[in-house]
């Protein structure tokens with residue numbers, strides 16, 4: 001395991017409060033109920049395939065919580081799908097989630113390992129055969145066939161340590177897990 | 191010493207026919223009792239292990255009372271009350287040496303596997319001849335999983351191996367057994383109170399190693415070359431289909447990186463010494479299959495047998511002292527259990543990394559028994 005020396009730990013700063021995360025890990029080990037979070041989003045149809053989804057409140061640490069402000073996301077389809085393109089397509093939001101989750105993981109793991117980051121950039125490509133969603137071929141799935149993420153990282157660390165950062169960030173990523181493993185999804189009509 | 195079966199019971203009853211130790215003969219030693227044969231670098235068969243342990247019991251005149259099953263241990267005012275299949279015993283201290291691998295551990299979703307597929311654990315498995323012809327899905331790629339996948343593939347069956355996090359090791363490194371390096375470089379001497387994440391270290395899966403006279407490496411690349419198909423970690427069963435994780439690439443990276451880091455440690459250790467070893471070497475990364483399936487229809491007949499090589503767990507149903515954590519493991523500090531006069535031996539990373547292995551008992555027993563005698567002395 002790459003471990004920063006004490007001096008490293010105090011001088012490097014990726015802006016992640018790792019101590020708070022480590023403290024939370026210890027505290028929640030003995031309090032699994034407090035670790036139960038519910039993330040929420042509410043969506044409203046606008047017109048055509050255009051919708052607006054709002055996110056602000058969530059539940060965690062045993063009580064209702066809230067982001068500082070509400071975030072609003074617009075989804076639509078591009079003009080090549082004969083839509084108005086008021087926003088990105090829903091499946092692109094998955095790429096946003098994956099990239100931001102892995103990036104956050106890289107920063108946290110780097111902080112924990114005493115590695116100073118100078119820049120972290122990534123590109124995410126989801127390969128998608130749209131014959132699935134169009135019902136043109138029943139052997140083609142609806143979702144991505146595969147996703148490729150490429151990181152370019154500038155940091156005070158060897159290539160091997162950087163690869164280890166990226167591997168560890170996948171290992172601890174919520175979105176990576178949600179995309180690579182099946183999840184029960186129940187959709188009901190209220 | 192109470193033993194429900196015979197001396198060396200686990201090696202007699204709970205292992206498959208072709209198994210050999212993955213520790214070389216010179217390393218598979220007990221206190222004052224070493225391998226004396228002509229092949230120190232070879233690996234013992236199960237018959238040889240049983241003989242070795244039996245001889246040890248005879249030589250040390252261990253007071254083993256065989257055929258005595260412990261059904262209950264309870265705390266009393268000044269010690270413990272033990273109930274066995276052959277009567278009751280009161281004692282001031284108890285050493286739990288009942289093993290870490292009493293039961294195969296199988297995931298919950300095994301219940302959802304269609305009845306047409308036969309399910310086998312390493313405790314039931316003896317050899318390929320006992321399985322129906324046709325495809326086998328081996329779940330788990332630690333020592334047990336890779337060994338059974340290879341054996342079943344060699345029997346001519348199509349084999350799919352579901353791979354989660356694993357520990358990759360070459361059999362030989364720089365001309366020496368990789369476990370020679372673990373031993374000599376001091377990696378195995380790391381104490382339980384020095385390990386950064388002890389919980390994790392204690393549940394680390396066994397390394398991908400096999401003991402064969404050829405001393406060959408049995409990593410995932412070797413299995414791929416034999417024609418074993420690799421799929422991701424088995425996550426769930428839905429409508430009779432096994433669903434595997436799409437994160438296979440990352441478990442390869444994690445294992446490759448960890449192996450490289452370990453080899454770096456060995457090289458750094460060797461650099462300052464004139465150890466009799468070959469030059470440093472590095473191994474090809476784990477080959478990522480061009481396409482790996484994340485879904486397998488268990489009703490199609492493609493898979494006739496599932497082998498759960500998903501690890502083992504201890505069985506403490508007889509231990510009626512509140513020292514078991516919610517995951518079913520004993521709460522102890524280097525073998526001193528959280529109840530006065532109660533001790534443990536023979537558990538993974540009990541006092542140091544080598545505790546996981548047969549030869550780890552020497553130092554552990556010495557230290558734990560020192561504590562035990564002090565406990566007795568203080569009370570009398």
Ligand SMILES: Cc1cc2nc3c(=O)[nH]c(=O)nc-3n(C[C@H](O)[C@H](O)[C@H](O)COP(=O)(O)OP(=O)(O)OC[C@H]3O[C@@H](n4cnc5c(N)ncnc54)[C@H](O)[C@@H]3O)c2cc1C
Pocket residue numbers: 192193194195196197198199200201205210211212213218258259260261287288289290291292334502508535536537545546547548549
């Ligand atoms: C598949 C496998 C392969 C392994 N390969 C190696 C290897 O190559 N090299 C190596 O160094 N280590 C290996 N190990 C680890 C090795 O088994 C342990 O380090 C060692 O066996 C521990 O010995 P033990 O006596 O503590 O436990 P065990 O060998 O498990 O013995 C425990 C004994 O307690 C008895 N018992 C349990 N419960 C009761 C009860 N309630 N009442 C009475 N008796 C009871 C059992 O019958 C058994 O005989 C392997 C383990 C497994 C599972």
